[in-house]
Amino acid sequence: MHPFDYIRPATPQDAVAAFANAEAGARYIAGGTTLYDLMKLDIERPPLLIDVTAIAGLGEVDIGDERLRVGALVPMSTIAADPDIGRDYPVLAESLAKAASQQLRNMATVGGNLLQRTRCMYFRNGADGAFPCNKRQPGSGCAAIDGLDRGQAVLGTSASCTAVSPGDWPVALTALDASVEIVGPAGARRMLVADLYRLPGDTPHLEFSLTPGELITGIEIPRPAAGSGSTYHKIRDRESYAFALASAAVVVQRDGDLVSRARIALGGVATRPWRATEAEDLLVGQPLTIETALAAGRAAFSTATPGHHNGFKLELGARTVADALLIAAERSRT
């Protein structure tokens, strides 16, 4: 592992200042479950770690009438087990309860989780030169596209990269139109979670739209309309403790028997948390039945581009969306 210095500032301002004064490549660290892991694999080589976990005031959970605010340093396990969030925002609690293991949920934070990097095996296992990767080393090529691509994305891919965005929590937040609070060298700003993620295009090494030195301090989630039903449905190779093959975060609002609004985001199948607007539009004014739910699921994958071994994700993903819609509808009331 590349040697590094380690500091633990007490305020966001001190953290940002430390970043500004550091040599290039410094990184903020909270739980470290992604960053330290990738440092062991020689993929991340920061010369300085700025541990943000001593910063006061970033560990609060505030459930308001209009919105939920979660400090960036709240552990994943706290949100997963919060009974109020489980009642009012089931899609959020379920996305975290179905992510990682309890050990990792105790370590990882809800802010850091937003910046989790891909599990593409060619990205993770090639730093010794065994495999090229445009994300790890820009311009080197992609071993996944003509390789073992069963786990790769079918939506949002490019000729440079098909790596899946691995998270569950960002998918749920995308469905709920959540935003992140950010501080950085140029001051504070706010951004939709959906805008935090970039498509790979020709620059798959640029994954997030944060500028250097920016630090996520909190997440704000608007409360879904009264009577909405929501769920996070996740299909994996094994029952627990695995990344999604396909997942769907769904919020359904009904007016009588007809859908007045549906919000659908996909995980496990795309290069970023994927909002399926064509599927959402299809459902408005329709009753939610097995047929309409499956039609919406298929619409979500109408632009999908399967590779050699991941074509199954189109049907699996469509059915995951359909199941999620029916679960959420069951939980909704008018």
Add this chain to the structure above:
Amino acid sequence: MTDDHSVDDRVPPRNGLDLSRRDTLKGGAVVAAAALTGAAPGPAAAATDVAPLPSAPRHGLRLQTTVNGTAVSVDIDTRTSLLDLLRERLALTGAKKGCDHGQCGACTVHVDGRRVASCLTLAAKLEGREVLTIEGLSEPGTLHPMQQAFIDHDALQCGYCTPGQIMAAVACVAEGNATSPERIREYMSGNICRCGAYVGIVAAIEDAAATMGRG
């Protein structure tokens, strides 16, 4: 410390010496151990026998933490994981290195009462915190109810994952997540057992949960 009573490292006496494997490791480590002040020898005194670094690290820091109830002060390379600190510097070899990437659970310990993967925990982050390992789980000469339950239910074969399983299981009960076999399986899914002793593990946790008064 449970050097003479731990469930995982007892070896038969040889040459008339009653030495556990850990005592042997510790003996090697203590030869040039840094002297520590202010830490009274207690049940977890073994945790203060700190093996020195072979050379001063280019990027180091002094860590003050608590391991199994005993204050520890140790100079570390910033890159050190909690798991390597425990195993390589403090001769606490109960927590195991399975994958070293947070995927197998063999390294599970408690930090401030919550279970974590010690392999993915930077030791530097332990400043001022309290670490509990399998060695500190019970008083000398006794077994924790979870350790006893693992024996009673034959919840292991090779035993390599067992310290991590037990630390995770104790936390699982304390969290209130040991209320049904299904829930135990879900909340123990971060601990892999290659021998496939899962049936016994779930039975042991159900049993111990009743003894521990939760679930």
